[in-house]
Amino acid sequence: MNLNDLPDSRGHFGPYGGIFVAETLMAALEELRVEYDKARKDPAFMAEYAYELKHYVGRPSPVYHAKRLSEQYGGAQIYLKREDLNHTGAHKINNTIGQALLARRMGKKRVIAETGAGQHGVASATVAARYGMECVVYMGEEDVQRQAPNVFRMKLLGATVVPVSSGSKTLKDALNEAMRDWVTNVESTFYILGTAAGPHPYPMLVRDFQCVIGNEAIAQMQELTGRQPDCVVACVGGGSNAIGIFHPYLAHPEVRLIGVEAGGSGVESGKHAATLTAGTPGVLHGFRSYLMQDENGQIIETHSVSAGLDYPGVGPEHAWLKDAHKAEYIAVNDDEALAAFHDLCRFEGIIPALESSHALAQAKKLAPTLKKEQIILVNLSGRGDKDINTVARISGIQL
Amino acid sequence: MSRISSTFARIKGEGKKALIPFITAGDPGKGYTVPLMHALVEAGVDIIELGVPFSDPMADGPVIQRASERALANKVSLRDVLAMVAEFRKTNTDTPVVLMGYANPVEHMGYEAFAKAASEAGVDGVLTVDIPPEESLGVADVFKAHGLDPIFLLSPTTPESRVAEVAKAAGGFVYYVSLKGVTGSANLDTEDVARKIAMIRSHCALPVGVGFGIRDAQTAEAIARIADAVVVGSRIVGEIESAPEDEVVTRVKYLVEALRRGVDAAAK
Numbered sequence: 001m002n003l004n005d006l007p008d009s010r011g012h013f014g015p016y017g018g019i020f021v022a023e024t025l026m027a028a029l030e031e032l033r034v035e036y037d038k039a040r041k042d043p044a045f046m047a048e049y050a051y052e053l054k055h056y057v058g059r060p061s062p063v064y065h066a067k068r069l070s071e072q073y074g075g076a077q078i079y080l081k082r083e084d085l086n087h088t089g090a091h092k093i094n095n096t097i098g099q100a101l102l103a104r105r106m107g108k109k110r111v112i113a114e115t116g117a118g119q120h121g122v123a124s125a126t127v128a129a130r131y132g133m134e135c136v137v138y139m140g141e142e143d144v145q146r147q148a149p150n151v152f153r154m155k156l157l158g159a160t161v162v163p164v165s166s167g168s169k170t171l172k173d174a175l176n177e178a179m180r181d182w183v184t185n186v187e188s189t190f191y192i193l194g195t196a197a198g199p200h201p202y203p204m205l206v207r208d209f210q211c212v213i214g215n216e217a218i219a220q221m222q223e224l225t226g227r228q229p230d231c232v233v234a235c236v237g238g239g240s241n242a243i244g245i246f247h248p249y250l251a252h253p254e255v256r257l258i259g260v261e262a263g264g265s266g267v268e269s270g271k272h273a274a275t276l277t278a279g280t281p282g283v284l285h286g287f288r289s290y291l292m293q294d295e296n297g298q299i300i301e302t303h304s305v306s307a308g309l310d311y312p313g314v315g316p317e318h319a320w321l322k323d324a325h326k327a328e329y330i331a332v333n334d335d336e337a338l339a340a341f342h343d344l345c346r347f348e349g350i351i352p353a354l355e356s357s358h359a360l361a362q363a364k365k366l367a368p369t370l371k372k373e374q375i376i377l378v379n380l381s382g383r384g385d386k387d388i389n390t391v392a393r394i395s396g397i398q399l
Numbered sequence: 400m401s402r403i404s405s406t407f408a409r410i411k412g413e414g415k416k417a418l419i420p421f422i423t424a425g426d427p428g429k430g431y432t433v434p435l436m437h438a439l440v441e442a443g444v445d446i447i448e449l450g451v452p453f454s455d456p457m458a459d460g461p462v463i464q465r466a467s468e469r470a471l472a473n474k475v476s477l478r479d480v481l482a483m484v485a486e487f488r489k490t491n492t493d494t495p496v497v498l499m500g501y502a503n504p505v506e507h508m509g510y511e512a513f514a515k516a517a518s519e520a521g522v523d524g525v526l527t528v529d530i531p532p533e534e535s536l537g538v539a540d541v542f543k544a545h546g547l548d549p550i551f552l553l554s555p556t557t558p559e560s561r562v563a564e565v566a567k568a569a570g571g572f573v574y575y576v577s578l579k580g581v582t583g584s585a586n587l588d589t590e591d592v593a594r595k596i597a598m599i600r601s602h603c604a605l606p607v608g609v610g611f612g613i614r615d616a617q618t619a620e621a622i623a624r625i626a627d628a629v630v631v632g633s634r635i636v637g638e639i640e641s642a643p644e645d646e647v648v649t650r651v652k653y654l655v656e657a658l659r660r661g662v663d664a665a666a667k
C-alpha cells in the first residue's frame with residue numbers, strides 16, 4: 001500500500017480515523033471534503049496559499065546546524081527545522097492560513113477554534129484578522145489561567161475567547177465546546193481545527209497544510225549536507241507538526257522517524273499524556289485512534305508541563321504509523337524536557353517552546369548513541385516566549 | 400417483532416402517539432434510576448431512553464452534560480447501566496428501553512460483548528450518537544444479530560439523498576433532531592419540522608420520533624400532531640437537577656404526566 005494514498009475516501013488510516021460525529025455535522029464535513037478536494041487541485045488556491053506562506057508567515061523556515069549543542073551532547077550532529085521563526089511563533093499558522101483560505105472560498109464569515117496552550121488560538125485569531133472574519137476561540141478555564149499572555153494576544157487580534165468550564169476544563173473540553181458551537185452554527189461557521197485529528201477530512205487536510213515543513217526540510221538538508229538525516233525527531237500532541245515533517249519523509253524509508261510524547265511525571269506515575277506509548281484504541285472527537293482512557297472507556301485527564309501536549313488523543317495517522325512500524329513513539333518526562341529547554345537557551349541562544357523541548361530532550365538521549373557524522377533533524381515546532389512564566393514558576397522565580 | 404416495533408404498532412392501533420422520556424442513568428445517584436424508570440411508566444410513557452454517561456458528551460448541551468458529570472462522579476459504568484436495565488426488567492417486561500450514548504464506552508467493552516450483554520439485560524435499542532451509519536457497518540449488524548434495534552439520527556442538515564441510506568441501516572424508529580444544535584436548545588419551528596417529516600416518510604417506513612427543544616405540554620402536543628413519537632430530554636433532566644433529592648421521583652412523575660396529557664391532546 002502506498003502510504004501517500006491514505007486516508008481512504010472515508011478517512012480511514014487502516015482501522016483508525018473515520019467520521020464519528022453526530023448526524024448534524026455529516027453534511028458539513030462532506031461539504032468540506034468536497035471543497036478541499038477542489039481547492040487542492042486549483043492552481044489559483046495553491047498559489048495564494050504559497051504566497052501567504054512566503055510573504056505573511058516568512059517561509060521557508062531555515063534549517064540550522066546547532067553546532068554547540070551537538071558538541072555538548074557529544075555525538076550526532078543536531079539540525080533544527082526552525083518553525084519557531086514563523087509569524088506567531090509556531091508551526092500552527094501553516095494550517096490556519098490554509099483553513100482560513102478554505103473558509104473564505106466556502107463563503108464562511110465566522111471561524112471558531114479550540115486551543116490549549118493558546119498557540120493555535122493565536123494563529124486562528126491572526127488569520128481571522130488578516131482575512132476579516134469573526135473569530136471565537138474556545139479555551140479550557142484552566143488553560144485561560146495558565147496561558148494569560150496568549151489570551152490577551154487573541155483579544156488584541158479581535159477574537160472572542162470563551163472559557164470552557166465543563167469536564168476537566170482543558171483542551172479536550174475546549175474541543176467538545178467548539179464542536180457544539182459548530183453543530184449549532186454549522187451553516188455560517190468554519191471550524192479551524194488545530195491539529196491533525198478530528199473527523200475526516202481534518203487529519204488529512206491539516207497534514208497536507210503542515211507538509212510544507214517536511215517538503216522544505218528534504219530540500220534544505222540535501223542542499224546543506226548533501227544527504228538526508230539519519231533520524232527525524234518531533235514532539236506529538238495531536239500530531240500536526242510531527243506528521244508535517246514525517247509524512248514527506250515516508251518516501252525516505254531509511255530515515256528513522258521518532259515521535260516524542262509528553263511523559264509528564266513519568267509514564268509509570270499515570271500522570272502523563274503519552275497516548276501512543278501507554279494508551280489503547282478508542283473513539284473520541286470524531287475519530288478512532290489511541291486514547292487515554294479508564295477501564296470503562298471514559299477519557300482520563302492528562303498531565304504535562306506543556307499545555308500543547310496535554311491531550312488524551314492523537315491523530316489517527318500516527319496510530320497507523322505506529323502499528324505499521326513506520327515511525328517510533330516514545331515519551332519524555334517534564335524534567336527532561338525542561339533540561340533540554342535550558343540547554344537550547346544557553347548553547348544556541350534559542351528559547352524553544354516546552355512542546356518542542358520534548359523533541360530536543362529525545363535528541364539529547366539519542367545523540368551520544370550515534371556517530372559524529374550522523375545527523376538528527378529536530379522539528380523545532382515553536383518558540384518559548386509563551387512558556388517563560390511556566391518555567392519561572394517551576395524554577396521558583398517570581399516574574 | 401421487536402418490543403419497540405410492537406409498541407409502535409399498539410400505539411398506532413390506539414390512535415395515539417408515543418412519549419419517550421430521556422434520563423441519564425445514575426443521575427442523581429445509582430439508586431434513583433430504576434425507581435425513576437418505573438415512575439416514568441406509571442406516568443404513561445411508552446419507551447424509555449436511558450443515557451449512558453460519558454466524559455466527553457460532544458452533542459449535549461449544559462443540562463445533560465452536568466447529568467453525565469454527576470453520574471460519572473457516582474462512578475456509573477456501562478456495566479452498571481446494563482445492571483439497572485436488568486433490575487427494571489424483573490418487574491417490567493413491556494416497556495422498551497433504548498440506550499443512548501457515545502461510541503467509546505461501547506467500543507471499549509467490545510461491540511459483540513456489549514450487544515450480548517445488553518440483549519441479556521433486556522435492552523431493546525441502541526443509539527450511539529457519534530456512530531453515523533457510514534461508520535456502523537458491522538456494528539449495526541452485530542446489534543441486529545442480538546435483537547437490538549440500531550437507532551439513528553436524522554437532522555435538519557441531512558440531505559434528502561441520505562435519508563434512505565440512514566433508514567436502511569436503522570431499526571425500531573428513526574430519531575429526527577428537530578434543530579441544529581446540542582440537546583437543550585430552544586426555538587422549535589414546528590412547520591419546518593412538519594415539512595422535514597413528510598420528506599423523511601417518503602424514504603423511510605420506520606416510525607419517526609422527534610426530539611430536541613420539546614419543553615412543555617404545548618410543544619409536546621404540537622410535535623405529537625406531526626410525528627409518531629415525542630422525545631423529551633433536557634426538560635426532565637433539568638427537573639432531576641433542580642429537585643431536592645427526596646422529591647426527584649415525584650417531581651419527574653408530575654412533569655411527565657403533564658407531557659403525556661400534551662401528547663394525548665394531539666390525538667383528540
Ligand SMILES: Cc1ncc(COP(=O)(O)O)c(C=O)c1O
Pocket residue numbers: 090091116117118119120194195196235236237238239240241242307308309353355356381382383
Ligand atoms: C509549539 C507547539 N508545538 C507542538 C504543539 C503540539 O501540537 P501538534 O502535536 O499538533 O504539533 C503545540 C500545540 O499547541 C505547540 O504550540
